[in-house]
Amino acid sequence: MNSQHNDAAPISTPITGDLIRGALDLERTEHGLLPHRLPARARAQCSDGQLAMAEAQPSGVRLAIRTRATTVELDTLRTKMAYRGAPPRPDGLYDLLVDGRLTDRATVTGGNVRTVDMATGSTETLPGPVGTVRFTGLPAEPKDIEIWLPYTEITELVALRTDAPVEPVPDRGRKVWLHHGSSVSHGSNAESSSTTWPARAASIGDAELINIGLGGSALLDPFTARAMRDTPANLISIKIGINLVNVDLMRLRAFTPAVHGFLDTIREGHPTAPLLVVSPIHCPIHEDTPGPCAPDFSNGTLQFRATGDPAERAAGKLTLNVIRAELSRIVEQRAADDPHLHYLDGNALYGEADFAELPLPDQLHPDAATHRRIGERFAALAFGAEGAFTG
Structure with a gap:
């Protein structure tokens, strides 16, 4: 990263909602603004710590400005996750995109560290100071800059400084794509926020991404459906399945009406938008074995294993194959009255042959x-x- 400094006195610009993309809510904190990917009303309806962590990790959230600045500094207070018994996680990456092209990356120092005991669910937070991300040596002509925040780190936005005035990026007329899914959609094990699979797809499709991929928390929660209902969007997708299996949340009897209810709620706000239901990608541990899923550190790295019994499928326990078949049936049934509803088999995105070539390193992500x-x-x-999404 270029470390030169421009001699011009820095200009401080208040960080306001018109400079932020991809968040559904901005919470004012003692330090600045904390982007959320679920609104306050939704957050108030669930006390689950996993969901609280996931929705506050800003996957797909970015600062978007138009400026001639050659230097951009962003002060943030991160909360970095650690897992007891596991190696330290790498620092999250801030991606700098100039006119849509990834041109630089940086990390931030300081911040809080929240340590999770995956066996008990208990957490402990060690506070730390605000840090600064600095990008320099940028071209002096007018340009659109996006700083994508790390999908792994809760990030409070504290201050923005540049060596030239900034304004919000104007509306390019791109379609807004609203996506909900599990940790795979959240970004787990992607290189950075701008290189998660939804971000990559949005870039190719020239769409404005709002990513409500929530690690461990794609559970057909009614408040998530209401948040999607109330969020302006042109294109909508929901990826359903893996979390329901690995949390062992419900059986088939509850799953089918829950899917219908989720879709009904989205349709209240988006009656004719293209709505794509995506089933799980290939994941051998859960193809025919129910959850729950358990972490396993026995070989020194985090691996996941299924602990259910395949015989329990007869009693309605969910597996990925059960979910794919039911989602396909539900969409086919509803599409008779909803021509804008579509189904995509997750195996078409990542199937058995892909697993043989590019296996899931921890058996899940x-x-x-x-x-x-x-x-x-x-x-x-x-x-x-x-x-x-075409048409």
């Missing part, structure tokens, strides 16, 4: 190369000539 592949395939299937 794709790596960076796989995120790129999934994003490119989704773009081709959804934004392509025959895709659900």
